[in-house]
Amino acid sequence: MKRLLITGSEGFIGTHLKKHFEGKYEILGLDCKISIFHDVRYLNYISKFVQDFNPNIIIHLAANPDVSISTVYPQEDLLLNVSGTLNMLELARKIQPELFIFSSSACVYGASDKKFLDENSEIKPHSQYGVGKFAAEEYCRLYYRNYKIPTVVFRQFNIYGAGQNFNFAIPNMIRRIKYCSEKKLMLYGSSEDTRDFTNVKDLCAVYEEIIKVKPAGETFNVGSGIEYSIYEIAQKINRLTGKNLELYYDNKILSGKITKIAANNKKLLNAILWSPKISIDDGLKELVELI
Numbered sequence: 465m466k467r468l469l470i471t472g473s474e475g476f477i478g479t480h481l482k483k484h485f486e487g488k489y490e491i492l493g494l495d496c497k498i499s500i501f502h503d504v505r506y507l508n509y510i511s512k513f514v515q516d517f518n519p520n521i522i523i524h525l526a527a528n529p530d531v532s533i534s535t536v537y538p539q540e541d542l543l544l545n546v547s548g549t550l551n552m553l554e555l556a557r558k559i560q561p562e563l564f565i566f567s568s569s570a571c572v573y574g575a576s577d578k579k580f581l582d583e584n585s586e587i588k589p590h591s592q593y594g595v596g597k598f599a600a601e602e603y604c605r606l607y608y609r610n611y612k613i614p615t616v617v618f619r620q621f622n623i624y625g626a627g628q629n630f631n632f633a634i635p636n637m638i639r640r641i642k643y644c645s646e647k648k649l650m651l652y653g654s655s656e657d658t659r660d661f662t663n664v665k666d667l668c669a670v671y672e673e674i675i676k677v678k679p680a681g682e683t684f685n686v687g688s689g690i691e692y693s694i695y696e697i698a699q700k701i702n703r704l705t706g707k708n709l710e711l712y713y714d715n716k717i718l719s720g721k722i723t724k725i726a727a728n729n730k731k732l733l734n735a736i737l738w739s740p741k742i743s744i745d746d747g748l749k750e751l752v753e754l755i
Contacts (some may be wrong), residue, residue: 465490467517467533471504471552472525476628477664481523484668492517495526504548514555521555521675522564524552530631531571534593541592546726553607563614563678565671570621570725572598582728583683601683614680621687624747625664626754633659633694636754641701641709648710655713657694660726661685663742672735687727688740700745
C-alpha cells in the first residue's frame with residue numbers, strides 16, 4: 465500500500481481527506497493539534513517523522529486558514545503559511561515523492577472585474593493571507609523548476625461542509641439564522657457579495673483524481689464554477705430552517721475582504737474526470753440538520 469502524508473490532518477479539510485483515503489493509502493498526519501513535534505513550522509521536529517514514513521504522496525494543507533487572523537498576526541501567518549510550506553518542500557527534496565499537492569487559495573487574486581477568474585487572472589491579493597499563499601505557491605513552482613519536485617497548486621475557492629469552523633460563511637450563517645430569536649437578522653458585508661462554493665466531499669474527489677494523473681508543475685482553480693450571492697445562500701438557509709426571518713445588510717466591507725469571486729474551472733475539468741456531485745441545496749440541507 466502506498467503512503468500518503470497529510471499536513472493539517474486534524475483540520476476541516478484534513479479530517480475529510482483522511483476519511484476519504486482510508487483503506488486506500490497508509491496515512492500519516494502532521495498537525496500542531498497533535499503535538500509540537502508534528503508542527504510544520506519546526507523542521508527539526510518533523511524531519512524524522514516524515515523521512516521515516518517516506519510518503520509517496522504529500523498533501524500540504526497545514527496553514528492559518530483565516531484572513532482576519534493574518535491581518536492581526538501577520539508574522540504568525542508568514543511563519544505557518546510560508547515557512548511551513550518551505551519546510552515541507554525541503555523535506556520533499558530528500559524524499560522525492562511522486563506528487564506534492566499544495567492547498568492555496570483564490571485569495572491570491574484579490575478583487576477583480578472579471579466575472580469568473582482563470583489561472584492567468586491578475587494576482588493582486590488584498591490581505592496578508594493572500595500574499596502568503598502566493599509566496600508559498602512561488603516556492604512550489606521554484607522547487608519544481610530547480611529540483612524537479614512534482615508540485616501541484618490548488619487555488620481553492622470557498623469550501624464548505626461538516627466540521628467547518630463557525631468563523632466561515634456558511635456554518636456561521638446557519639448558526640445565526642437557525643438560532644435567531646428575533647424576527648430580523650443583519651447579514652455582514654454587502655448585498656453585492658458573491659462566492660463560489662464547493663462541498664468538501666467534492667474537493668476530496670479532486671485530490672484523488674489529481675493524484676491519478678500527477679500533472680506536475682501545474683496550478684488549478686478548484687471550485688464549482690457557479691457564482692452564488694451570499695444573500696441567495698442566506699435565503700436558502702432561511703427556508704431550510706423554517707425561520708423566515710427578514711434579512712438585511714450592514715453594508716460594511718471588512719479589511720482584506722473580497723466582494724465578488726468565482727472560479728473558471730475549465731483547466732481542472734480538462735485535466736481530470738470530475739464534476740461537483742453535491743448541489744448547494746443538498747449540502748446546505750445536510751449542514752442545517754447537523755448544526
